[in-house]
Every structure is written in C-alpha cells, then in structure tokens.
Amino acid sequence: MSQPKTLFEKVWEQHVVAQEEGCPAVLYIDLHLIHEVTSPQAFTGLRQRGLRVRRPDRTVATMDHSTPTDPKRLEVVDDQAKAQLAQLVKNCEEFGITCYPLGNPKNGIVHVVGPERGLTQPGKTIVCGDSHTSTHGAFGALAFGIGTSEVEHVLATQCLLQHKPKTMEVRVEGRLGKCVTAKDIILALCAKIGTGGATGYVIEYTGQAIRDLDIEGRMTVCNMSIEAGARAGMIAPDEKTFEYLQGREFAPKGEAWDRAVERWKELRTDEGATYDRTVVIDASKLEPMITYGTNPGMGIGISETIPSADIYEEEALRAAHEKALGYMGLEGGKPIAGHKVDVVFIGSCTNSRLPDLRAAASIFAGRKVAEGVRVLVVPGSHDVKKAAEAEGLDRIFVEAGAEWREPGCSMCIAMNGDNLEPGQYAVSTSNRNFEGRQGKGGRTFLASPLMAAAAAVTGKVTDVRTLL
Amino acid sequence: MDKFTAFESHVVPLPAENVDTDQIIPARFLKVTDKNGLGDALFFDWRYLEDGSPNPKFVLNEPASQGAKILIAGDNFGCGSSREHAPWALTGWGLRAILSTSFADIFKNNALKNGLLPIELEPAVHAKLMRDVQADRAAKVKVDLADQSVTLPDGSKVTFQVDPFAKRCLLEGVDQLGYLLGFDEQIKAFEARHDAL
DSSP: OOOOOOHHHHHHHTTEEEEOTTSOEEEEOSEEEEOTTTSHHHHHHHHHHTOOOSOGGGEEEEOOSSOOOOTTOOOOSOHHHHHHHHHHHHHHHHHTOEEEOTTOTTOBOHHHHHHHTTOOOTTOEEEESSGGGGGGGGGTOEEEEOOHHHHHHHHHHSEEEEOOOEEEEEEEESOOOTTOOHHHHHHHHHHHHOTTTTTTEEEEEESHHHHHSOHHHHHHHHHGGGGGTOSEEEOOOOHHHHHHHTTOTTSOOHHHHHHHHHHHTTOSOOTTOOOSEEEEEEGGGOOOEEEOSSSTTOEEETTSBOOOGGGOOSHHHHHHHHHHHHHHTOOTTSBSTTOBOSEEEEOTTTSOSHHHHHHHHHHHTTOOOOTTOEEEEOOSBHHHHHHHHHTTHHHHHHHHTOEEOOSSOGGGTOOSSOOOOTTOEEEESSSOOOTTTTSTTOEEEEOOHHHHHHHHHHSBOOOGGGGO | OOOOOOEEEEEEEEOOSSOBHHHHSOGGGOOOSSSTTGGGGTTHHHHBOTTSSBOTTSGGGSGGGTTOOEEEEOSSBTBSOOOTHHHHHHHHHTOOEEEESOBOHHHHHHHHTTTOEEEEOOHHHHHHHHHHHHHOTTOEEEEETTTTEEEOTTSOEEEOOOOHHHHHHHHHTOOHHHHHHTTHHHHHHHHHHHTTO
C-alpha cells in the first residue's frame, strides 16, 4: 500500500513537472485568473522578451478592483484607472485571452466569477495576482495568490517555481450556534493563531462544522486563510461540491462529468496521513465575532471587552496594540457592543455571494437602516445580482434604506470611488481592517453579513442574536 | 537585473509590527501600468499629513534616513495583499534589504524577485539592532548575501538563511523566468499527459 497522503500532497504531486536538486519545484498551473491591477506589468514583460501566452485557454480575465459600483453614475474613478482597464482589454485581445470586462454579464469579482462559471474545480492548481485566491481551495483546489513577476511566469510557461509548503490541519469540531457563521470561524482562527500564525503553511479545514457549511461558507473560510498568513486553504470536496458544480458553464459534461467526479472523490486526506501542525476549534463555543484592531487577528466575540495592551508582556507587542487602539479610537477594557457605526459595507470576495445577501436580507426585512448610517450592499457578480433580484432581495435592501450597487470590489479596496471618509467607523463583511484599507483614516470592524446587517439597522455594533 | 553585491548602509528604524502592504503602498496607487516612480508612494499615509506636506514625525522623512539602503521593521513584515507594488515602492525609494524577525510569504517571494533582500534575524539580535540604530542613526550595517551575513554596528557578525535558488539568481543577476523557460520540453510532456485527464 502506498504512503498515506494529505489532500494537499495529492494535488501538489499531481502537478510537479520537474524538481531539480536545491531548486524549487516546477509546478503546473491549471487555471490562471487575471485582473486589471496586477497584470499590466506582466504583459509588458512578455512583450519585452517576445514571448506569447503559453495557454490562453487556461487563462481568464475579469475586472473588479477599480470598477465603479454606483448604478446611478457608472463612472470609472479617474483616467489612470480607465487606462488600466483599457490595457487589460487590449492585453487580452492581443494574447487571445477570454475577458469579462465592465458591463459584461459574466463580470464580477475574480473569486466569485471563477467558482460560479465552474472554472474552479477540485484538484486544480489555481493562481491569480491576488492574495484572496485562497478562496478557491473551498473546492479542494490548491489555490494561492502570486505577485506580478509570477503572473508573467505563468503567462509564459503555465508553471511556477514553488517550494513545498508545510501542512496545517484546522479541525473545527462540533456545530455552530445560532447566527454563528463561516465568517466567525475564520475570524476566530485569525484571533487564535494571529495574522502570521500560518505563514509557510497550507491549511486544510476539517471537522463537522466545516462539512456542515455550504459551498459559499467554505469559500468565506478559505478566502481569509491568507489573513492568518497561510499560502492557501483547502477543503476536501464532497457531494455538496459536486452538486454546486454540476451544470455550470465550464464544468465537465456527460461522461466526462462522471469520470471527473470519480477522480475528485479521491481528493481527501488518507487515514494515517499526518500534518505538520494541527489547530482545533470548538465550533459550539464560538459566538459572532468582530474585530477591534488594525489586523484581522485582532478579533473578539461580540460579548467580550476590547483587550488592553496589558495582555502582552513584550514591549513591542504592547506598543503595537496601543497604536492600533489609538488609530481605532478605542479603549481597552470597554465593551465593543454599542460602539457607533457610520457605514456598513456588505460585499467583497469574502461575503458577496447569494447566501451572504440572503442572511443580510433576513435582518433588514421589516426594519429600517438607522438614521445617519450609510449602507452599501454590493453583489459579487452580475450572476449574484440577477439571482438576488429574482428573489426580491434588492427590494428588501432598498426599502430598508440601503444602497443596492453594481458588482465589484467596492469598499473592500477603496480604489474605485467607494471609500470611508477619515474618522468614519464601518462594520464591513470584507477581509482586511488595516489602517486606511477602506479609505484614508477610515476605521473598520470586520464581521459577518448578519452582524453587519444588525449594525446597519441599529446604528451601532450589535449582537445580531438580540434582534431575533 | 543587476547582480546583488555586498553593501554597507545606515538604517531606517521602523519599530512597527505586522506592517501590511496597504501601509507600504496604499491601494489607490495601484492604478499604474508600469513599475516606475512608486518610491514616491512608499508609506504614503504615514509619510504625508492631511495637507500633503511631509509628516516630520515619520522616520522616512528624517534627514538621517535619506540615502539609506536598509530598513529594520517589526515582525511579520509585508502581510496582506500580493501586490508586487510593495517591493517596487521599497526599491524605488532606494532600499535593498529589509531586516525583520519574519516576513509574509508572498511579500518575501516578490521581494526576492526584485533585488530586495528580506533578512530574518533572531528576535534578540533584531531587538538590539533596532535599539542601536535608533540611538545612533549614522550607525552602519553591512549586508553580504554571498556569505549570508550581516555585520552589525559593533562589528559582530550574524548569519541568516536564504533560499539557495533565490540566492543564486540574485548573485548572478538572472531572473527566475529564464530558468523556467528552460523546462519547455518537460512542460510539453507533462501537458500531453495532464490535458488528457
């Protein structure tokens, strides 16, 4: 019998083209997703060397980072962004790459588009010049973010030079309580191991609470693996995965589908295989999470008080904590619930899919946005937008007083006209609460769609469970 | 790419933990289609005040920092997004090495492809060096990639780890794509098997 292997090891080994002594592996890439921000310099590099794109059929482009989302004024933020968007179209035309530009019915956030088109499949290696490429690991793919030099490498050779990462199992045992979601699992992990806690590892999420999640919830968990420092997050595919994929545009059809499912069923960690590290989380003990600081590891349960710098012994860590609280305008030892909120953002590659919008709508239904609060609901793609409108979610948002926007990264990246003003507080379903991430001087509390909606209708940080 | 040679420089001390790529270069500066001039955007929101004038309290603006080729910062430097604009901004300002106790994965990969050397120091060595260069801003540190060493202001020498492949590329001034392109035959053979799946 062969050596038992982890899910990661199986996918890795199936993609090693070559491995020379003392050198990184040459790893084959099945799917290369590109967008406007991290690809132009890579195409310039190709032209300078006189190279072609090796496999345009394995490359797909969308626009999302700098695209506008205001339906009343669909105007690109400035000429520089316009030029960048135009450059992507030109590059795709010149090199024969499928592109879903602004306004195309298949357009949307790259990590929403890949799965919904059925491009993302179990066992694939997937890369994109975007750190949240880890999202696609929810299907049992090995998916990770790369820099622009590496985008050029993949365009030219369909391969990457990679050192084999270590493996970490994150086992989420038990069942989640009411109003505790995928987002709370991943924020709890970031809080437990810290923002660099999984650096050098690929995480595999296992356990009852992970199996119980729908595919969109699994994407939320894998999406933020990078916020704990992990290269990638993976979840073994199961019947839910196959059901999600069947019939999608690029999923295999007919006999090829049956063969693919047989192959995909092998993609799980063998009995007896070992991980380099294991972290266990008890799902039944989690409550809705919220961040209070300036990195995603600075999160607490909604009923907890904001930690003070005293929790650290080391001077550098105390100073970092003080600096973060200073930026956020918060005081250690105080509860976070009840803190005022100016803006609520529901969207991003973390939480902009149909179940996320349904969850938010369940709180907005029959309620109004609190006075003085601005609420943006930004679907992840045109497909998501259409599906949400078909079930009337848009009307629930608009009747409550929220803005129903066009798809895009919007206020997660704040380079497209959607941003916080200096000093404003936002509850956001996105993935990063770094200083200025949502706009210079803006202050971000990360939370789930349910918690974001609860903040929207109360005007303050609120335990969503109190609204039921 | 230029060959990475040994050099000596004074050091910019940035005693902040988890410096993320949104701080290194905020997203609104990513709307470019080339790599040039990004040094001007380095640490922009820490470096400039509301009215656009340089923040005199930020270390990069201090006269003693000018011309430095080395930055020393806190743990987990470069966490966050995959933007290669981060190393482009750091090298655009003139930096050639970053000293920390650890680096985020993607940042480290990106830096090594741009002639920017991420050097991990032992926490005790790092803490002492941070104090020493804060106390004496003219203090010089020597970085030698060939023997993987850093010579500290007191003349003592510590060694560091570096991926041997990245080291070879940096020392020879060759980029990694050239190496990859050499595998064309193997990639073809792999694709013949793999595409059939």
